Amino acid sequence: MAATALPAPALRDPAWTRRVFWAGVAAVLLVPMVVATEFKPWILLAPDNLKVTLRFLGDFLPPKVAPDFLAMVAREAWRTVAIATAGIVLALVLAIPLTLASTAALSVSSLSGRMHALPFVVRQAVRWLLIVLRSVPELVWALVFVRVVGLGPTAGVLAIALTYSGMLGKVYGEILESGETHATTSLLRNGAGRLQAFFYGLLPQNAGELTSYTVYRWECAIRSSAVLGFVGAGGLGQQMDTSMKMFAGAEVSTMLLVFIFLVWLADLASSGLRKAIG
């Protein structure tokens, strides 16, 4: 053997202690999570549970295709789309003025140094309003409105309108402020009003991005309007809830298929439109 042999390579993993430590931490964290979520997979296989589940799932095939049932499902699917569309339109009605009020790019006083105190406070207040609107989930708004206006699509439309106005307003503001504001400030400096500066400076620059985000949110609204039905806000979800409570597996499977088709269609329409906008 040569005297200049290299030292034997380390056979132990150099990161061994660190790995063991983090695995230990993970295990310690996992136990309370498993306890808190009452994670007992074997109850899925308990005989009486399994019997009910299998009967329900067995009923899924074939899906129910009676003509009058299909007509009802089609009507409810349309209502789901209509709730989403009406909700988005109302959200726009709320979001556009709020965006205009909160955009710092349209501030006249910040053209020369810092923004004045009053406009600054107003803009911050509008931003906080948008955050509050957005951070309450639409399902909670729907629960509130179901109690105010009763069961039906009105609650769904209002819930989507409020939550989505917060989302749209916030992202619109970000889009408007992230772009190049040179044209806008030039207009403002030369004496254009804020609305003029918006329509001739900010809007043409950002119209594509704004529209594309709105279309994307419309797609999201369709998904959530189907879910809102489960708390009684009309549409496909409400019918699904009824069928589910009657353990009518065939009806549920038809509606699930229609729902998946609807989401797929909205996805297609939305991505096509966004590609057309560019």
Add this chain to the structure above:
Amino acid sequence: MSTRAFPPEPGGVDPAANAPFKAPPPIFHARCMACWIVLGTFALVVASFATLDLQWAKFFSLEAAQRMGKFVGELLVPATDPGFLAKLGVASLETLAMSAFGTLLAAVFGLLLALPASRTHADDRALARAPTRLLLNALRSIPELVWAVLLLIAAGLGPFAGTLALAMHTTGVLGRLFAEAIENAPAGPGFALRTQGVAEGRVFLYATLPQILPQLMSYTLYRWENNIRAAAVLGVVGAGGLGQMLAFHMGLFQMSETSSILIAMMLLVALVDVLSYALRRGMSR
């Protein structure tokens, strides 16, 4: 009449001295895509408002305004008695555990499903790719709440159904993202191992996984942020956590309790956002 060059240059198009007359473009043209899109959108909006029986009269009525005013007035005074807060804390922890454990399960099953759903090299026949992707799409296109309602039948009321529902939907989402990540990973190291005759499993463990691990972690953390929002409301259909408390107290019109629950939800969401951000920062350093 325009004057023309005479004789016309051979092979060249004779230039018109004056610009030829051109009518202004018509405002509407049958091939004007934008016009059709605008018209279609307008029709969709009008049809939506026309076919929904929206009860504006009821919404803008004095009675509704009073009820709304009462709700909001009570919402401004959150309930703070210790017994209730203790219950709220337990429900918050339950929601947190649901979201974290559901995401963890989804990451594990998502990775297991992403392997057959990806084509790792050019000669890979990837027979299972199409069916696995179909399964992932089906899992993904059913929202968490619908999964929860479906799973209530099999798993009974409580957080277990909620956790499984989150895991189902998120498995679909993460499985697809993971599969894309595996397919987009740089092929060099894997190729080097394959030419040495290393089997697929080890190629994944020693070449692909180390390269995509940061991406997988960041996708998982991002989904955790989504899942805490979903977990907070899942309970409305009986799947445990804060949502279940919310549905209960709102059903009894106890708005000050509801208000505390909403505040707890927002704090929880903010907490998870901060945690996820910190973890991501910690990993990228």
